[in-house]
Amino acid sequence: MRELTVALGERSYPILIGSGLLAKPDLIVSRLPSPQVMIVTNTTVAPLFLDRLKQGLDQRAVKVAEVILPDGEAHKNQETLALIYDALLANRCDRTTTVIALGGGVVGDMAGYAAATYQRGIPFIQIPTTLLSQVDSSVGGKTGINHPRGKNMIGAFWQPQLVLADTETLTTLPPRELSAGMAEVIKYGLIRDLPFLEWIEANIGRLMACDAEALSEAIERSCANKAEVVAGDERETAKVGGRALLNLGHTFGHAIEAGLGYGQWLHGEAVAAGTVMAAELSRRLGWLSQADVDRIRTLFAAAKLPVVGPALGTEKYLDLMGHDKKVLAGKLRLVLLKGLGKAVTWGDTGKDDIFAAIDACCKAA
Amino acid sequence: MRELTVALGERSYPILIGSGLLAKPDLIVSRLPSPQVMIVTNTTVAPLFLDRLKQGLDQRAVKVAEVILPDGEAHKNQETLALIYDALLANRCDRTTTVIALGGGVVGDMAGYAAATYQRGIPFIQIPTTLLSQVDSSVGGKTGINHPRGKNMIGAFWQPQLVLADTETLTTLPPRELSAGMAEVIKYGLIRDLPFLEWIEANIGRLMACDAEALSEAIERSCANKAEVVAGDERETAKVGGRALLNLGHTFGHAIEAGLGYGQWLHGEAVAAGTVMAAELSRRLGWLSQADVDRIRTLFAAAKLPVVGPALGTEKYLDLMGHDKKVLAGKLRLVLLKGLGKAVTWGDTGKDDIFAAIDACCKAA
Numbered sequence: 001m002r003e004l005t006v007a008l009g010e011r012s013y014p015i016l017i018g019s020g021l022l023a024k025p026d027l028i029v030s031r032l033p034s035p036q037v038m039i040v041t042n043t044t045v046a047p048l049f050l051d052r053l054k055q056g057l058d059q060r061a062v063k064v065a066e067v068i069l070p071d072g073e074a075h076k077n078q079e080t081l082a083l084i085y086d087a088l089l090a091n092r093c094d095r096t097t098t099v100i101a102l103g104g105g106v107v108g109d110m111a112g113y114a115a116a117t118y119q120r121g122i123p124f125i126q127i128p129t130t131l132l133s134q135v136d137s138s139v140g141g142k143t144g145i146n147h148p149r150g151k152n153m154i155g156a157f158w159q160p161q162l163v164l165a166d167t168e169t170l171t172t173l174p175p176r177e178l179s180a181g182m183a184e185v186i187k188y189g190l191i192r193d194l195p196f197l198e199w200i201e202a203n204i205g206r207l208m209a210c211d212a213e214a215l216s217e218a219i220e221r222s223c224a225n226k227a228e229v230v231a232g233d234e235r236e237t238a239k240v241g242g243r244a245l246l247n248l249g250h251t252f253g254h255a256i257e258a259g260l261g262y263g264q265w266l267h268g269e270a271v272a273a274g275t276v277m278a279a280e281l282s283r284r285l286g287w288l289s290q291a292d293v294d295r296i297r298t299l300f301a302a303a304k305l306p307v308v309g310p311a312l313g314t315e316k317y318l319d320l321m322g323h324d325k326k327v328l329a330g331k332l333r334l335v336l337l338k339g340l341g342k343a344v345t346w347g348d349t350g351k352d353d354i355f356a357a358i359d360a361c362c363k364a365a
Numbered sequence: 366m367r368e369l370t371v372a373l374g375e376r377s378y379p380i381l382i383g384s385g386l387l388a389k390p391d392l393i394v395s396r397l398p399s400p401q402v403m404i405v406t407n408t409t410v411a412p413l414f415l416d417r418l419k420q421g422l423d424q425r426a427v428k429v430a431e432v433i434l435p436d437g438e439a440h441k442n443q444e445t446l447a448l449i450y451d452a453l454l455a456n457r458c459d460r461t462t463t464v465i466a467l468g469g470g471v472v473g474d475m476a477g478y479a480a481a482t483y484q485r486g487i488p489f490i491q492i493p494t495t496l497l498s499q500v501d502s503s504v505g506g507k508t509g510i511n512h513p514r515g516k517n518m519i520g521a522f523w524q525p526q527l528v529l530a531d532t533e534t535l536t537t538l539p540p541r542e543l544s545a546g547m548a549e550v551i552k553y554g555l556i557r558d559l560p561f562l563e564w565i566e567a568n569i570g571r572l573m574a575c576d577a578e579a580l581s582e583a584i585e586r587s588c589a590n591k592a593e594v595v596a597g598d599e600r601e602t603a604k605v606g607g608r609a610l611l612n613l614g615h616t617f618g619h620a621i622e623a624g625l626g627y628g629q630w631l632h633g634e635a636v637a638a639g640t641v642m643a644a645e646l647s648r649r650l651g652w653l654s655q656a657d658v659d660r661i662r663t664l665f666a667a668a669k670l671p672v673v674g675p676a677l678g679t680e681k682y683l684d685l686m687g688h689d690k691k692v693l694a695g696k697l698r699l700v701l702l703k704g705l706g707k708a709v710t711w712g713d714t715g716k717d718d719i720f721a722a723i724d725a726c727c728k729a730a
Contacts, residue, residue, distance in 0.1 A: 078443065085518070089518065117519050154483065
């Protein structure tokens, strides 16, 4: 078992990574303030892992309740959130009850947000079961739901007590979701860790073949990068750099997700195509070479990720990007690359350059 | 102008108390991270004070948007909250926009919760316009909405940047609401400040006649008490005492509010009757004398507050109290009085004693 710490003072917590951790309930029980939990999962994950988790907790006399949500980003909304609140109230959960998120990013975001806001905040444990959530969304405390007018517009920072990443859960993951997770793995290399980027390029074959050791290494190095960034900028308030750098490709990507309707493209797929746009824009600013951009495209393609955006129309891209949270005081701020392994936040990009970068990287309208 | 500080480290903020502060926009403008605000108010308060606030901000080139909510505790719910989110999104408010709550406790709780959760948290200023909100709900960072199954069940701790209590707004307050605020003023004396309790007893006539100087004194001493308690226990995590003491009378009171349906009794009215129940229970435990209980009843009566609860039936009281957030790991914890000016949290009360205290203090079913 590998162990990392997210260093946030009194809100610090461990990330445990390894094979078969779901079958070790003591890792969880030792961190519960009272022997009552509410497991939040979904219709896809429940048949695979819920019984294993429940049995272990039952055997240790933990009172277990559960709520099973419909699966998918399309359900990351107020109505689904209400199902969690209703279950917490129906089971008379109090401030010492721990919410356990068992599933991917959507389950984690919603369970975490319910934990952040039920009775003004109760304890929370993340058990991510997708590569994307193991390397990204389960670490760092971002929780929330979508609003019809924008992704993650309603939410809270709420740190878990523990993140438990069982690599065994990845063996049941559909190939498309493995690829989506790889988009964020590659992101860590691109924004701040060139040696890791080179390691991914050298090992992309093993990773895509689900080699357990390669996946563990990728998860650990991804989480270590994320933990460092989060520790330096917990609430994304840094004016330059900081946590915003984790959003490489995300402003373009959110436009893709919103423009197509949430749930059409996976988040990681949108981030991949969005990162190519950000790289193309960086090239136009003279920061990346054509060879750098080609190298990024090649790696995403090897991870079976899209490198071309959908045909939304350039104006629509820009309009949807204006609703993104990276807009500060009316100005569009983007995460761009000064080089491979070196991301920056940049608020001074001309509209024409953004237009041209989108045009060059999406299908014709 | 009187000024207090709520000492919460990097989340510290001032409370300004005085007459005519609404007409001094610089107090607000100096604390805005960007010149954009969203004023949240309601249909009752807007005609009285909204223009005054807007004009001052307009003159200082602040971009002002507003959302006017329906008035009343019955609207402190998800649907009304959605109106605030919609307004924030429609006005393209970003993370530097400041939400200003202009109104009573319901407006403050909902505006604060919207600020806590819009884009994972944006700045927030409280301008309370009722006595209750000036002495209680605007200070301390509790925000939230009701759930059909329980009051304030969904919420967050979110500290404002500033609390601005303009005593001039109290001149338009209906007498019933002045009384409701007085319940919380009296509470501070009862739980931790016997000299203040004696001052209130000596000045209840002036207070009920809306004497400006007496009201300012009462607000300042109430806020000073609350600020001290909050500074010592920001998130109500203290196992003994701490912030929970502010809930004297509230567990019984919540049962009254929920049992009658929110909005029938004012919060302060329910707290007054609930405090009498808590005092009666304290007497049965041998901690208060009959004379103490009578003294409490007399003071509430002088403030034109109910000292007898409605006829819900004792079982229903207990059932509704079990849903209160003061339940820890299944055990009913109450705030009781060891003496006048000395509250304690107590988890060891027999059901029979609670039954008897309720019976003695409510109308026959």
